[in-house]
Amino acid sequence: MSGQDTTTQEIDSTINDESKLKLGFKLLQILENWKLTDKDQLSLLGLSNVIKSRHLYLYRNGSKALDFSPEVLKRSEMILGIYESLSTTYPTNQEYCSVWLKRPVKKFNHKAPLELMLSGDVGMKRVWHFLDCTQAWRD
Numbered sequence: 001m002s003g004q005d006t007t008t009q010e011i012d013s014t015i016n017d018e019s020k021l022k023l024g025f026k027l028l029q030i031l032e033n034w035k036l037t038d039k040d041q042l043s044l045l046g047l048s049n050v051i052k053s054r055h056l057y058l059y060r061n062g063s064k065a066l067d068f069s070p071e072v073l074k075r076s077e078m079i080l081g082i083y084e085s086l087s088t089t090y091p092t093n094q095e096y097c098s099v100w101l102k103r104p105v106k107k108f109n110h111k112a113p114l115e116l117m118l119s120g121d122v123g124m125k126r127v128w129h130f131l132d133c134t135q136a137w138r139d
Helices: 003-014 017-033 038-045 053-060 070-089 095-102 113-118 121-131 134-138
Strands: none
Touching (some): 017 038, 070 095
């Protein structure tokens, strides 16, 4: 068994099924509130090759729990961090969070934050660090 498999098993054993359902529901709710397509939601979570878009409803309604591999957990942390930062930045207008993610930002060479986030971990981290400067202190 490889080290990656061991890590996945250790993480799976620390998160019980109820917690997986709750965390998955929260993540999908956030991504829905951002008005993202199913394809973009799966891509941000790193599950494009694992879950088909047409099956996403099973995870939204709690019939199935997401598989929280180390990669998915890392992406989940970044999504939750971006969500929290946007909620702090726009506390009275949650709708604007969705708008902000899709508008070009000068700091990102006139690319939309969502475009960077969809490019992978580095892009997601860059958006999170832009919104929450305390994250840059950790790295």
